[in-house]
Amino acid sequence: MAVDTAVIGAGEVSDSHLSALAGNPRTNLVGICDIDESRATAAAKKYDTDPYFDLDDLLESVDLDWIHVCTSVQTHLPLAEKAIRAGVPVLIEKPTTETVAELDELAALSEEHDVPVSPVHQHLFDPAMRTARKRIRSGEIGPVRGVDLVYTGHTRPDEANRGTWVFDLPGGEFEEGLPHPLYLTLGAGGYPRGEDDISAQTSLYGDYEGRFDYDSAQIQYATEEGALCSATMLAGGAQNRTIQIHGEDATLIVDMILQTVHRIEGDYKGSTVGKVKQSLKYAGGHLAGLAKNAKLVAHASYSDEWAPKTKIDPHKYQIDRTAYALQHDLSMPVPLSEARWTIRLMEELREAAERPAAIAMTD
Incomplete structure (x- = not known):
């Protein structure tokens, strides 16, 4: 049975998700959501699906099996939280969150509600x-x-x-x-x-x-x-x-x-x-x-x-494998643990960038 799926965000990166979902026999694209009504409408027309301008409206209107978060990183956690609390599995574009603390909060929500969450690590x-x-x-x-x-x-x-x-x-x-x-x-x-x-x-x-x-x-x-x-x-x-x-x-x-x-x-x-x-x-x-x-x-x-x-x-490969995993109740192809280490490495780089430059030693 096809996985009924919607995409949040109608920006540049979402097109990769929309085209993959529209052409995948494992998935059924049922909506595109964006607070920018013109972008949502244009994307919906291109991919022959329904536009939504509010996530709450989307979650109340459609019985979803899967949702893709393709928005700015600052919005990932609150959007994913709404989906998880509604019982909808989530695929999140990278970076999954801004911080490890946010990632841990996301993982805790996923475990508490028994709703799988996975990052997009397509390469x-x-x-x-x-x-x-x-x-x-x-x-x-x-x-x-x-x-x-x-x-x-x-x-x-x-x-x-x-x-x-x-x-x-x-x-x-x-x-x-x-x-x-x-x-x-x-x-x-x-x-x-x-x-x-x-x-x-x-x-x-x-x-x-x-x-x-x-x-x-x-x-x-x-x-x-x-x-x-x-x-x-x-x-x-x-x-x-x-x-x-x-x-x-x-x-x-x-x-x-x-x-x-x-x-x-x-x-x-x-x-x-x-x-x-x-x-x-x-x-x-x-x-x-x-x-x-x-x-x-x-x-x-x-x-x-x-x-x-x-x-x-x-x-397309990751989306196809993840859809298959959802259909057969399998583990996600990319676990949240990998996202956590990715964000942890990024935090280490930010901390390094904040350190003052070394002062040259003189005799």
């Missing part, structure tokens, strides 16, 4: 990331020893891609996008051993008209299993979004832009022939990965079937 479901995590789970590279993520070319703080509300965040638009590299690090390497095992450093490289605390960030932590995980995130510059996952037996290099995964193994530093073989293997794997992705894109573009589209669109 965990990119083709390359799905492949990498499957290979990690299979034991192909052995126990994970460390993760190194590089995420450059990130949005600058003073760009309002999601709306001017981002300027209320210490890192502006840059900070709004930080959950992506942070949850990718968590997804590849695991959660921190404890809150005291996290270290962070930030800097402000650019000049901006508005006041922002940082546009460059580094985070590092150790996991319970002893893996050392680090992430470097920079606003602007050339885009480089790669994840190196170092196992006991091999390393996976995940290119999140080209959506390729390459395996490095063995000790070839003393052999010229070994270096050449490794280079050829890398080039061959790279081309094979690109060919596979091109095939997936072509299949999704020319097929009327739903499944191929989920394989190339991570929003």
